[in-house]
Amino acid sequence: MLEKIQSLLQEVEGLKAQSAEEIEQLRIKYLSKKGEITALMADFRNVPAEQKKEIGIKINELKNKAMEKINSLRDTFAIQETEVNHLDITRTPYPIPLGTRHPLTLVKNEIIDIFSRLGFSLAEGPEVEDDWHVFSSMNFAEDHPARDMQDTFFVKAHPDIILRTHTSSVQARVMEKQQPPIRVLCPGRVYRNEAISARAHCFFHQVEGLYVDEQVSFTDLKQVLLLFAKEMFGEDTQIRLRPSYFPFTEPSAEMDVSCTLCKGKGCSMCKGSGWLEILGCGMVHPNVLEANGIDSTKYKGYAFGMGIERIANLKYQVKDLRLFSENDVRFLKEFEAAN
Helix, strand or coil, X not given: CHHHHHHHHHHHHCCCCCCHHHHHHHHHHHHCCCCHHXXXXXXXXXXXXXXXXXXXXXXXXXXXXXXXXXXXXXXXXXXXXXXXXXXXXCCCCXXXXXXXXXXXXXXXXXXXXXXXXXXXEECCCCCEEEHHHHCHHHCCCCCCHHHCCXXXXXXXXXXXXXXXXXXXXXXXXXXXXXXXXXXXXXXXXXXXXXXXXXXXXXXXXXXXXXXXXXXXXXXXXXXXXXXXXXXXXXXXXXXXXXXXXXXXXXXXXXXXXXXXXXXXCCXXXXXXXCEEEEEEEEEECHHHHHHCCCCCCCCEEXXXXXXXXXXXXXXXXXXXXXXXXXXXXXXXXXXXXXX
16 A cells, blocks of 8 residues: 555656646546545555554645645646736737838828928829820820820720829819819829839829919919928029920929039039929910819919929939839838938
């Protein structure tokens, strides 16, 4: 009997459990009415009188150790369960480095902030558009090159569904639903069927503005753009407007700003001219107003459009357009200070 008690003592000392159910099974095995220790106590009556004292002490020792071990396992499991219950599984892994806004987002937000202070409100529209809102309502001729497949991504033909080539389609949607005064800013992604290079991409980002009201003049447009240039590139920035052509504006102009690097003196960035082209603009063509349900004899308007990548290139002197869409962390980290 002493050998059996000694064997059980070794078993009890090595007890392990992974769950509350396993602990309960151990209790039943050793301490229940039909357990090992209870069976030893039942056999105790058959022990010779001279051994009763020694065996009785051993049985009590075994019972106490079994109870202590099982209680210890219960306490350990309870502590582990409490720790698990207090674990916030919705929390992100720690430590985690903070991200920063993309340089194009920084520039877009700055442009929006400048024009919002001038009373422009934001307007958005779908990137997958129909021919009417992208071309026809903007006074594009039926045979205009922009309508060809080599310049535009077509999703569907007859009727033509395309990826918008400019955010002017948003202006058309606004004019359809709202009568003047209209003063909106339309940021968004646009698509052109172009070979990807350091100076061109098949998708990029634009911000276009539209103001329609009575007695709007080209002078109003010039002053708004001058203020924008000074806010974006610095108080000393100068602008110049060069005559140009766009189907949706008449008269039309390209706007240049004095070079941000050489301050107009001439350098490799501005190719010695001292000027950098940043946007196109003009007075809204009467045909565009009429096509979108606005009386061109009563209302006038101006519009402008710029590429966000172009502004970012000038502001941060980024020479390769592809860097903006390659998700190179080394490049993006250079803009941490700008956030």
